[in-house]
Amino acid sequence: MKLNIKNKFTTQLPADPNLENSRRQVTEACFSYVTPKHTSNPELLHVSPEMLNNLGLTKSDAESEKFLNVVTGNIVLENTTPYAMCYAGHQFGNWAGQLGDGRAINLFEVEHDQKNWVVQLKGAGETPYSRSADGLAVLRSSIREYLCSEAMHHLGVPTTRALSLALTGDKVLRDVMYNGNPEYEKGAIVSRVSPSFLRFGSYEIFAARQDHKNLKILVDFTIKEHFPHLGAPSKDIYTQFFSEVCARTLEMIIHWQRVGFVHGVMNTDNMSILGLTIDYGPYGWLEGFDCGWTPNTTDNQHKRYRYGNQPNIGLWNLYQLANALYPLIEDAKAMEAILETYTTNFESQSLAMMRSKLGLQSENASDVLLIQALEDALQLTETDMTIFFRQLSSFKPGKASEGLPLVNDAFYAPTELSDKIKAQWNAWFDRYAERLLTESISNSERVVKMNAVNPKYVLRNYMAQLAIDAADKGDNTLIDELFQMMKKPYDEQPQYEQWFAKRPEWARDKVGCSMLSCSS
Ligand code: AMP
Ligand code: MG
Numbered sequence: 001m002k003l004n005i006k007n008k009f010t011t012q013l014p015a016d017p018n019l020e021n022s023r024r025q026v027t028e029a030c031f032s033y034v035t036p037k038h039t040s041n042p043e044l045l046h047v048s049p050e051m052l053n054n055l056g057l058t059k060s061d062a063e064s065e066k067f068l069n070v071v072t073g074n075i076v077l078e079n080t081t082p083y084a085m086c087y088a089g090h091q092f093g094n095w096a097g098q099l100g101d102g103r104a105i106n107l108f109e110v111e112h113d114q115k116n117w118v119v120q121l122k123g124a125g126e127t128p129y130s131r132s133a134d135g136l137a138v139l140r141s142s143i144r145e146y147l148c149s150e151a152m153h154h155l156g157v158p159t160t161r162a163l164s165l166a167l168t169g170d171k172v173l174r175d176v177m178y179n180g181n182p183e184y185e186k187g188a189i190v191s192r193v194s195p196s197f198l199r200f201g202s203y204e205i206f207a208a209r210q211d212h213k214n215l216k217i218l219v220d221f222t223i224k225e226h227f228p229h230l231g232a233p234s235k236d237i238y239t240q241f242f243s244e245v246c247a248r249t250l251e252m253i254i255h256w257q258r259v260g261f262v263h264g265v266m267n268t269d270n271m272s273i274l275g276l277t278i279d280y281g282p283y284g285w286l287e288g289f290d291c292g293w294t295p296n297t298t299d300n301q302h303k304r305y306r307y308g309n310q311p312n313i314g315l316w317n318l319y320q321l322a323n324a325l326y327p328l329i330e331d332a333k334a335m336e337a338i339l340e341t342y343t344t345n346f347e348s349q350s351l352a353m354m355r356s357k358l359g360l361q362s363e364n365a366s367d368v369l370l371i372q373a374l375e376d377a378l379q380l381t382e383t384d385m386t387i388f389f390r391q392l393s394s395f396k397p398g399k400a401s402e403g404l405p406l407v408n409d410a411f412y413a414p415t416e417l418s419d420k421i422k423a424q425w426n427a428w429f430d431r432y433a434e435r436l437l438t439e440s441i442s443n444s445e446r447v448v449k450m451n452a453v454n455p456k457y458v459l460r461n462y463m464a465q466l467a468i469d470a471a472d473k474g475d476n477t478l479i480d481e482l483f484q485m486m487k488k489p490y491d492e493q494p495q496y497e498q499w500f501a502k503r504p505e506w507a508r509d510k511v512g513c514s515m516l517s518c519s520s
Contacts, residue, residue, distance in 0.1 A: 155255075242325050
């Protein structure tokens, strides 16, 4: 197993001088050295061939005892110094102070094909940032993160990646619904990979402590390693850096809206500085299209992180980042202008994204109303987002009356559609048909374009739960099946047709399918 090891983060940034693995406040440091916990009986459940390749590893490397021991924390490779990162964050709108990697341990960096990757274990034991928790992860949340991060990549959504999924052989106590019924579950570790795991909270922590010296060191490092095209750091370059983070964050969220992904916990400690989807916890996929939906039971009351609110929260989080970066930029006007651009760019990019979902190539001033009318119609009765948009590609403008039967499968209770709802839908299809007639591309060309942005398959909440239930009993075949299917989410893949279906009724209110807690 040959890896081109780099340690840029630990060699260029300030380390916590305290080497004790005790829970504490860590100041003037970006990270603390920590060794992963020994696991009693590790077992590899799945490896991502694409990620192996990205790191310069082969399939046979992944079959070695050494690989298993590295990705479960039992071996620390020579010349590597595992560490947990120090960061803070705003959680559910409130300042939470120091958080840090409570159960993530970065192993090393690998340079391959001119790309630099950080390999990190999630669930590898306690760190100085574990606060009152155990630093461990259970199988169900690990399967969800492993499958979803790779699926998101193949859906074209910026994301951190996953290299491996393994059982630790140890038991972990969890109270899934926080109702006083803790149970032992199988412990697991996902090895995740990203060019960087820096978060908004990594910068907020220094600003909050008025440690401008280390704030500057970290921002300079970030620009040098991750935004090198911006040039040498200066006030002007810091402003451009902030502007690019805003643009990347928006781009990521527009993709989420396009595929119906709800992150669930958009706290600033879960916002990547690279604009990658990070920290897959109680995330979920829209089944019925519903702007008010969140999978996160912890957020049930206010639904702060609901589907329709994600773009606003992205902006709110960027305001927190702006506050953190202000001491380096000291130009409130310039920063406000950038934040205002987020809103105008959101409007234009969201419109462009919805046009693409509808297969519209040209721009027409009435599109905003057409899209609004569609979103209203989609929420009249429970309507599956993925199936609706996929079926819509077969719509022919000359046959507007066939619109409703065409998308019939998308309705959860098709026989219960009232005449009023049917009339509203038919009116919408008439409008859509009229609009399509102003387009110059053929129906068959439009199908291809629509199918490239409207996935046929997404990782529905109940699908991940089925894989979890089977894996809990020792059967990992479904993990692999879903993994393979999600490599080509825009392709027809007739062998997976059974997964192009609405959520079954048994999953409607089942824990893990429609309700997810942060307990993981
Ligand atoms: P999250 O919302 O899952 O991103 O977690 C918020 C904070 O809690 C982060 O600092 C995590 O590292 C920490 N955390 C979550 N679960 C655990 C755990 N089981 N052990 C230690 N820290 C945890
Ligand atoms: Mg987190």
